[in-house]
Amino acid sequence: MTAAEDFTDPYIAAFRRVPPAGTGICSVCQRGVHSYDQLCYSCKVTTRQVVFPVAETLPISFYEVPDQLWSVLRNYKDGRHPQVRRHLGAVVAATLARFLASHWACVTGLVNGEPTVVTTVPSTSGRTGVHPLVTAVHRVAILRPLYRELLAVGDARIERLRATDRGFVTVDDLSDQRVLLVEDTFTSGARTQSAASALRRGGAQSVGVLAVGRVVDQTHCGDCERVWRYAIAEPFRFDACCRCTTDECPAA
DSSP states (O other): OOHHHHHHGGGGGGOBOOOOSSTTBOTTTOOBOOTTOSSOHHHHHHHTSSSSOOSOEEEEEEEOSSSHHHHHHHHHHHOSSHHHHHHHHHHHHHHHHHHHHHHHHHHHHHHTSSOSEEEEOOOSSOOOSSOHHHHHHHTSTTTGGGBOOOEEEOSSOOBTTBOOTTSEEEOSOOTTOEEEEEEEEESSSHHHHHHHHHHHHTTOSEEEEEEEEEEOOTTSOHHHHHHHHHHHHSOOOTTOOTTTOOOOOOOO
């Protein structure tokens, strides 16, 4: 058993399968949509608000609020006790490491070539010090040598369903770089799309987004319930992802 397995196996039941692209699946975030739609409502809104939206993301797992994975992704940053934050930070790092050990080729396809640089989205909440996600990324051997802080908070506020090209600015030259943008959570996509567009506007050749979790509210609509049924129908496996699985989610 690897160190990544040691940290993730106790949480394996919290991870949920993510369906591949296809009819009834949002082509950006993998959430359920009507069979005649390509994008969910959130992605329709946020992709129209920036110049260079990402057309596809790679979520490792779905999660609900509240569930165990939601608790991990919240408390590795904001848990009350330092030892809890350290342990859950190790779980997030191990999740990335274990996933990437099987899916670096999927990431390469997402970014249109081997990533030349890896970065994260800076905090817009006023958090000080090194962001816990940056610490987690530095613990992943394949990501550590590629990591650079490329973004700073811009002069426009990013809110739920409100992406903006002024939300972030680049702080380094990105000419011809293929950027892997690592996120812990994907909700409405406003922060992700704002950051990705800023990277492209700063000269990046391509940007791909890897998210540890994509939130799904199965009570929101029938299509969300449908993808959640898919997510829990079979146990999660780290050797399958939404880019390489052949196990499709039935359309409505």
